[in-house]
Amino acid sequence: MAQDFTEKQLTSSLAFQGRMLEVRVDRVLVPDDSQTTREYIVHPGASVIVPLFEDGTVLVERQFRYPVKQHMTELPAGKLDRNEAPENAARRELLEETGYEAQRWDFIGTMMPCIGYSDERIHAYLARDLTYSKRNLDEGEFLETSRVPMSDLVQQALNASIQDAKTVIALLWAEQFLRSSD
Secondary structure: OOOOOOOEEEEEEEEEEOOOOEEEEEEEEOOOOOEEEEEEEEOOOEEEEEEEOOOOEEEEEEEEEHHHOEEEEEOOEEEOOOOOOHHHHHHHHHHHHHOEEEEEEEEEEEEOOOOOOEOOOEEEEEEEEEEEOOOOOOOOOOOEEEEEEHHHHHHHHHOOOOOOHHHHHHHHHHHHHHHHHO
């Protein structure tokens, strides 16, 4: 039987409130009855989309990510608005960032990318039967899109050429989903 290492929150305080996230500092009681501090980020959650075309290509984005000071290859994704369902966020983000709409949506999993310091959950979707409508980027958002064969992207995820965790995981989950649904 697994041991219970549950920690009990004693106090919680807001250290920072931003537009997208907040930072909290909690005092907790740990299993040996001592107390310690936990600092963590509260995030509204996000959705990531694997937009798969009939020819086996996937629509990816390339954009500059300030925290790591690099251009990154990523799948379309974005944070959930307040009280927004993850699939609705996925549909909205796909259209805003790429201009594409999908007729077929499959949920492929939820990941927790940074469990040591954040409560963020990212919901992954496979989007198919894509048609172009009109792109509508957010203010201050700059990115380019391209279509890359799924097999190439999976190889790039496996050899660490793609380093964005949500993209790596969503690609591998989508590949497995497609293999198991054949």
